Amino acid sequence: MSTPRAEEIGLRVGLEVHQQLSTGRKLFCSCPVVKTEEFPFTVKRKLRPSQSELGHIDPAAVFEFLKGKFNIYMWNKESSCLVELDEEPPHNPDIEAIEAAILIALALNSEVVDEIHVMRKIVIDGSNTSGFQRTAIIALGGYLEFSGRRIGVQAVTLEEDAARVLGEDEKARYFALDRLGIPLVEISLDPVTASPKEIEEIALALGRTLRSTGKVARGLGTIRQDLNISVSGGAVVEVKGVQKLELISKVVEYEMKRQSGLNIIAAKLREKGIKEIEVKYKEVQPELFSFLPDILKKDVDGKHLVGCIVAKKIAGFIGYEPYSGIRLGKELAEVARANSIGGIIHSDEFQKLGLDINSERKLRVALEADEDDALILFVCERERSEKITNALIERLKYSIVGVPPETRGPTAEGETRYMRPRPGAERMYPETDIPEIVITREIIDSISRKVPVPWAETVKTVSSKYNIKEDTALRLFDEGKIELFSEIVESTGLPGPYVASVIVDTVAWALREGAEESRITDSLLRETLSMLSASRITKEAVPEILLKVGKGEASSPEQAADLLGIRPMPEEEVEKVVERIVRERINLITERGDKAFSALMGEVMKETRGRAKGENVALILKKKIEEISRG
Template sequence: MSEYDYDDLGLVAGLEIHQQLDTETKLFCACPTRLRDPEEASRTFTRYLHPTKSELGELDQAAVEESRVDREFEYLAYDTTCLVEEDDEPPGRVDEEAIETTLEIAQLMEMEPVDQAHVMRKIVVDGSNTTGFQRTMLAATDGVIETEEGNVGIEDLMLEEESAQRVEETDSGVRYSLDRLGIPLVEIGTRPDISSPEQARDAAEQIGMLLRSTGKVKRGLGTIRQDVNVSIAEGARVEIKGVQSLDDIDDIVRNEVGRQVELLDIAAELADRDAAVGDVRDVSEVFAETDSGVIGGALSGDGRAMAVPLFGFDGLVGREILPDRRLGTEFADHAKRHGAGGIFHTDELPAYGVTEAEVEDLRDAVGAGPEDAVALVADDPETAELAIEAVADRAEQALDGVPEETRGANEDGTTRYLRPLPGAARMYPETDVPSVDLDPSEVDPPELLTEKISRYQEEFGLDAALAEQVAYGHRMPLFEQAVEMGVDPTLAADTLESTMTELRRDDVPVENVTDEHFEELFALLVEDELAKEGIPELLTALAENPELSASEAAEQQDLGSAGEDEVREAVVDVVERNEEQIEAEGMGAFSALMGECMGALRGKADGDVVSDVLREEIQKRA
């Protein structure tokens, strides 16, 4: 998709960053915040959720549309799952560790904490919360971050509970895992100050750096999510949820601008054609003898074929509005929300077993001419009717241009329809949790990662690349702990970053190496019970046998630090086997014999010590 003049289009964008906090317990209960394998679930239970009215008697439209899809929600519970997570008892008080970290984040973004945080309920009936709502509270407002294209204001900082983790779609609904539900989560919302795709990515990177500077946020896939709000002057605000990678944000913004431009062009063309959306019709008889497997299969099971004429839409339903996504794809997204597998439309027919004659009969059945399009859904009666009505509603929106909506991010940088934008009716007070007084004076702001990089270079002598790698790495606290223990800073950094990267490339399962393993390894180094040359072998042993301690693995692999006598004995043995080479080459034989000596000692001795002994023994014989 071509680049646009974003100033001319009036691009306005904002971010919502959701980051899990690395606390010991969940936000409203004492359950642990670690994720579990779904196979560890000890039991399951099911729920059906429906929207409730706000205090003013209003229903949120996003929740209403969600509830139109009849689904059963199944929850996987574990031996750590409590009654709060199951919504069978009231929540506890807000976790103090989460509050402290939230206030640190507020200070880093120059925000003003509220005097008192009040917990609110936000209606969510997609099954991701057993309660049918998410608990959230405003913690701070009015902050700012810097980007290369100017400052971006921070509107608000929320502390809330993470949703349950979607495991899979089932025949009757959705299966969720309760291990993630309730993990403390901060939501950071920027003001709509972002005016280019590049600035959106820059702002997200700055916020990510500030969050990681606390050292108290979870790391890894799924622990941070970015939502992007995008609009152009003639378009509409669209919220794009679930952007997993920072690398995707600029592409997401760029593609959404292109989508809105294309939809506006389509709306202008439809206006010129005096286009309109007709009434839904049952066209099952048209396909009574069809060779189409999809349509015939649906009708053979007492299903129905439902169609809607789209007057003046010919050629536009198949028009591309995103890479590999067309206006018809947008229609299909709405149909799929109601259980349909997709739609057919005349811009792509005849095809899929539908003949030219059937297309003409379809047009006749709904009163469509050659300048018109027809959309079709074939499914069970209820699904077909709901799905084709959703298609007709979306076609009506196409006449006006860009609809306000919530969309989901796809891995290829495109997006798909999820639901309407939520409104104010989804929020109401939580009466089971008391308010929380916030005192920022009790919290000291942490050192920024950019400041750590400079300090690691100046104080520890790390080169710039290694200093940045350690500061931004999730093992940064382990590095600082190792240095405090007396480990050489460069050796500690190389162990945590370079050595682990090399082992991962060799398919060693390094994800099994725990923080405790590293702490024990560094203790062995400090106590001279392990030579630095033995580190890769010890880490490999721990990765393959994570149930062992570092000392047990070192003993099993015979990696204990060799004493001077043992080193000399091994070196003399190598030298005596290679006396002829030494007589011929003198010190020229050093490099080859050094490798043989280190191999004989199997990482049990420091290379500098071995080198000194080897030089001495060669000189005796040269």
């Protein structure tokens, strides 16, 4: 079956964008924002779910606690202090971050609240040492302009970033604290029905609006998208932490297939007259091990057992694929893996795994399973079998309903994988260590003056004023170079298209050739191009200079020009070079006449290595060739 269309299946996608601010310090302490590579210190902690008033414990919280793992936090004094370690109460929030968040809110036409209250949002997966994330609503409502539409903004919040996950093993999860506490703005948009590609474009438009404020960080990991995706008749699935924009459309497409696929499976189950999935759990006794598929046997030892869930009357459904790669078996395997076991084996794949009919029959008899029952087998440590069985049974039972509410994570290919149940709603309470912050009319007015022109307008204006293509202007905008661009054009008088091509294309070339991004600074571009406009270097020398400085072989464009020996060549000297080459290649000219021009041009340019202007060389060369041709 081909991929379903958005409208047909009632696709709704709500985007949540988390963007790091560029304030350079953390939100609730004075630690700088530094990516740490070495971690001399570690602490080991456990988080306990706190109980809410109704005696109800958050399902996501219980899930994490039951995993029973320690969290190991690794830290370095260059990037973390006792606040990140949860050893000291938070300081007052950074006022610069609050102002940046307000500016972003205003750029999105959102209404700033009169008083900001910092909340504790319970997050018990270990990514926050405190067991909660500090977060505050800055503004409500508003909209994003997107190709003539207005996409509603639900809220703009300011929050602290979580710790960076370093890894996980049987006993513990490992986190780095360098990222914990970096200020993030979160913008949540109203759910919309749109094609996967459009969803991606909405995210891009939102990202551009954020960047237009000049207050947000750039680079990988500084922006993360969460997608709340649902189709008609299904629960909302939250896909957390999509870092690359290009993955958004793929993730949406995959979830469309997965969710409508699960709905199809549910419908087929109901068609078969099944009202509820009946299951029973059986442990596979060692005397039956010889009848198991080989793949299971190798993992069993004294500490482990082989568990089996017998699901009545649904043989064939576990391996059934309404869309390619979408099947209940995969869903169950993901739940198993989230519970730290390798996966599952089910009876729909026995044949594929090479299990003979006799073994299967013996297994079914011993487990009291009929022909039309499905078997789900797994290997796990004895003490954890009950928990894992329950998780698998719960997922299995949901297959009659359709799409379960889950939190999922993206894969590198743009698919999604089960992470944990969706958190319950009531898991926030006030951060009593931080007083509320009153936002006065005066504060709003002073920030209003800094609200940027919408990026689309900036791109249009720049494009027409400097005579460059809109695409090029947009690239300059995306790379944060639009101000540098107009400044250089204004100060040097060089043509807009040329300056744009240096900033966008020549720099990209230099990076490919091995220049380091950090060395290609704005001031390098500024100085190099002003040398050009003063005729102290030629156009041809510009890439060479950028590369030389970019590789760290020269400290300034001046020095690079000297080292490269590419000060402009006096005209007489150019003439000499041309004459010599013409003489050497006289045969070529007599044979091919005017057609020899481009070959010789290349040779001259190679020899003068950026010291001669192309148009000069061409003039001289043409003259010489004509002289010879005329004889």
